Amino acid sequence: MKYIVWLVVFMPAWAFAQKLSFYQDIQPIVHAKCATCHRPGGGAPFSLITYEDVSKRSAFIKKVTTSRYMPPWRADDHYVAFSNSRKLADAELAMLTAWIDAGAPKGKENLKAEQALLKKVEAGTAYGRTPDLTLRTKYAYKVKGDRQERFMVFKIPFELAEAANIEAVEFTSSNKRVIHHVNFAIHPVDNPAVDLYKTVDSINLTSNRYAYEQWLPYKKEMTYYGGWIPGASLEVYPSDMGWTMPKRGVMLLTIHYSPSGKDEESLSGVNFFFKKTPIARKVKVISLGSGGIGERDISPPLMLFPNAVQTHQLRIANARENITVLYVWPHMHYLGKSFTAYALHDADTIPLVKIPSWDFRWQEMYRYRKPVVLKQGDIVNIDCTYDNTADNPLNPNNPPKFVESSADMRSDQEMMTMLLVYVTYQPGDESLVYEGQP
Incomplete structure (x- = not known):
C-alpha cells in the first residue's frame, strides 16, 4: 500500500494525463475544494460547478492553483493540522494540472453530482443535506x-x-x-x-x-x-x-x-x-481579545500608527474549566500581517493556529483534526503583527492613517480576536481525531 501511495503522489503528470476525465477524476476535486465559494451567492466572482464552468477557465485555474494562490488556505499546516483544509493535496494538484494540459477532456457525462450540488446551492447550503x-x-x-x-x-x-x-x-x-x-x-x-x-x-x-x-x-x-x-x-x-x-x-x-x-x-x-x-x-463558545475577554489586556493597546509595522500581544489564563477545543476562529482586519496563537501548559507549548500571511479576504473557522485540550491555568498567547504602511496592498488608506480598535468592529478600525468553540474536557479527549471535510 505504501508503494501505491508513493506512485499517486510522485507519478509525473504525463503518466496518467490521457486517462483523466472531468466527471470521473476532476469534478470531485473541484466540488470539494473550489465550489464551496465558487457558486451562486458565494464569495467568489464566478461559479465552478459544471464542466463548462471549469473548462472555459482551465488556463486560469492552472495558473492560480500551481502558484498555490488558490484554493485559499492561509493557515500553516505544519504548525497544527486542521480537518477542513481546502488546500489541494500534491496528488490532486498533479491530476488537475495533467487534465488541463491534456485539453480538459470531458469524458463520459454524469450529471448526478452536479445536480446534487446545484440542489444544495438552491437550498443555500454547503452541508451534505438540506437544512431542517x-x-x-x-x-x-x-x-x-x-x-x-x-x-x-x-x-x-x-x-x-x-x-x-x-x-x-x-x-x-x-x-x-x-x-x-x-x-x-x-x-x-x-x-x-x-x-x-x-x-x-x-x-x-x-x-x-x-x-x-x-x-x-x-x-x-x-x-x-x-x-x-x-x-x-x-x-x-x-x-x-x-x-x-x-x-x-x-x-x-x-x-x-x-x-x-x-x-x-x-x-x-x-x-x-x-x-x-x-x-x-454541549458545545460552547468563548471570545478572547477585541470585543471579548482580555480586550484591555492587549499589549501595547491596539493603536496602529501610520507608516509602521507593529506587534501586539495578549496573554490570558484559562481561569475556567478544562476544555477541549474543536474550532479556533482568528480575526483581524485589513492591516493584519500575521496571527499566531499558542498555549503554555507548564513547560509545554500547545500550538493553536498560525497564519504567517494574513489575508482578510480568506479567513476560516479552523476545525482541528485533533482537538486541543486546554487545562485550567494554561496561558493562552496571541501574537499579532499589523502593517500600516503603503507596502500593505490591502491597506484601505492612502496615505496610511492612524487606526484604533473598538467593539463596533468597523472596517476602518482593527481587531485582534480569537474565538474558541469547545466542550468541557473529558478523559480520553487527547486521542480524538476528526478526519476530512464535514
Whole structure:
C-alpha cells in the first residue's frame, strides 16, 4: 500500500494525463475544494460547478492553483493540522494540472453530482443535506452604492414544535460579497407573555442604536453564539456533541455590510441541521481579545500608527474549566500581517493556529483534526503583527492613517480576536481525531 501511495503522489503528470476525465477524476476535486465559494451567492466572482464552468477557465485555474494562490488556505499546516483544509493535496494538484494540459477532456457525462450540488446551492447550503430549519430576514437588504458601511441587526422570531438538537449550523446568503462579517445569537424566550413579533424587525446600529432597547426582554438568556467571516465554511459537531435549539425565541442576526460602489441586495439567514441522537456534550463558545475577554489586556493597546509595522500581544489564563477545543476562529482586519496563537501548559507549548500571511479576504473557522485540550491555568498567547504602511496592498488608506480598535468592529478600525468553540474536557479527549471535510 505504501508503494501505491508513493506512485499517486510522485507519478509525473504525463503518466496518467490521457486517462483523466472531468466527471470521473476532476469534478470531485473541484466540488470539494473550489465550489464551496465558487457558486451562486458565494464569495467568489464566478461559479465552478459544471464542466463548462471549469473548462472555459482551465488556463486560469492552472495558473492560480500551481502558484498555490488558490484554493485559499492561509493557515500553516505544519504548525497544527486542521480537518477542513481546502488546500489541494500534491496528488490532486498533479491530476488537475495533467487534465488541463491534456485539453480538459470531458469524458463520459454524469450529471448526478452536479445536480446534487446545484440542489444544495438552491437550498443555500454547503452541508451534505438540506437544512431542517432556515431562519431568514424578512426581506433582502439593499446595500446602497454610496461607499458607506452599515451595521444592521435583524430580529428573526421562531416557534418550533419542540426543541431540537443541532449537529451543524451555517450562515447563508444570496450575496456574501457585500458582507464584511456576521454574528448571530440564539435567545430562548419561554415566557408566552413576551411577544416575539410586535417589535421592529431590524435596527440600523449606525443611525438608530437606541431602538435596540425594545429587544432587551429577549436577551435574558443566550443559547448559542456564532458567525461568519469571508472564506469561512460551516460549523459541524461530532456525533455526541452539539447544542439544543430552544422551542421558542428569537435569533438576532448582526450583519456588517462592507462599503460598496454600486447598489446590491443580499438575502441572508442561518441554516440549522437537526439530529435525533441525544447530545452528551454541549458545545460552547468563548471570545478572547477585541470585543471579548482580555480586550484591555492587549499589549501595547491596539493603536496602529501610520507608516509602521507593529506587534501586539495578549496573554490570558484559562481561569475556567478544562476544555477541549474543536474550532479556533482568528480575526483581524485589513492591516493584519500575521496571527499566531499558542498555549503554555507548564513547560509545554500547545500550538493553536498560525497564519504567517494574513489575508482578510480568506479567513476560516479552523476545525482541528485533533482537538486541543486546554487545562485550567494554561496561558493562552496571541501574537499579532499589523502593517500600516503603503507596502500593505490591502491597506484601505492612502496615505496610511492612524487606526484604533473598538467593539463596533468597523472596517476602518482593527481587531485582534480569537474565538474558541469547545466542550468541557473529558478523559480520553487527547486521542480524538476528526478526519476530512464535514
